[in-house]
């Protein structure tokens with residue numbers, strides 16, 4: 001479905017460093033590497049969240065995969081097309097929504113915009129009518145069709161955008177921060193679409209988003225970029241077992257004594273104290289420590305219970321984008 005091999009993309013940017021004389025004798029441009037030797041494959045039906053801090057290369061990757069720009073080196077094939085060199089044929093098979101870029105023309109009605117895409121994608125009227133019916137059933141767009149785009153609310157506009165991006169029934173979708181800067185209504189309209197559109201196992205989706213709930217409810221795989229490099233590629237179902245920490249929760253009859261606290265601190269795990277409760281965060285790759293900690297303090301008569309809890313999804317993603325990311329940045 002998607003095969004990306006050693007993809008690198010450089011940009012030339014003006015070199016404004018130094019004073020006039022320094023600039024006179026140095027090169028006027030410098031090269032930055034937005035994407036650095038990235039390789040991965042994506043199979044049909046996967047729902048992939050591409051994550052990374054600002055400037056990590058997500059949009060550059062999406063621009064290459066949608067054929068907007070070409071790579072500096074390396075190669076990519078999507079649906080057996082070379083996105084840049086076979087763009088005309090390729091785009092008929094993909095649906096694209098990029099944040100703050102619109103597929104609509106403000107002065108036209110939604111239906112007139114649709115007619116434009118009918119021509120672009122060379123669609124038959126009966127296919128449009130059929131897909132409109134299905135789309136309307138799920139997302140109620142019928143009543144928007146004869147409205148002028150600029151009069152729509154952000155939520156209604158989002159529905160119209162989605163309609164344009166899906167009317168040709170694409171196999172592969174790219175959503176690059178589609179709701180960035182929009183209001184709650186528009187965000188909800190997009191999320192509603194994402195969670196209820198019949199993507200099934202046939203349609204493949206790549207999405208960049210900062211909305212953890214979207215990742216949680218939708219993504220089956222995460223690609224994490226840092227400084228243009230792919231630093232993590234993991235199926236979300238393995239996320240909790242491989243990353244972050246387990247929480248050893250200990251309830252005490254009274255506040256834990258100093259000596260218990262000192263004992264636990266020797267294990268070097270972060271500890272949260274909440275009155276009579278201690279939460280010890282044991283990294284997943286050191287989980288055997290849980291039993292050792294228990295053994296060391298189990299004789300204390302003030303202990304009521306031990307429990308081991310997993311991080312919840314939000315915590316895992318936050319950990320991934322926080323502590324894990326910081327570690328990766330130190331190494332690279």
Ligand SMILES: Nc1ncnc2c1ncn2[C@@H]1O[C@H](COP(=O)(O)OP(=O)(O)OP(=O)(O)O)[C@@H](O)[C@H]1O
Nearest residue numbers: 011012013034052053054055056057058059060061
């Ligand atoms: N057209 C361009 N010309 C020069 N530099 C660019 C261009 N587009 C992106 N860059 C630079 O390439 C790097 C990667 O940018 P990119 O937009 O791909 O990252 P991103 O992860 O999508 O960031 P964000 O989350 O802020 O959108 C950044 O340093 C950015 O400044």
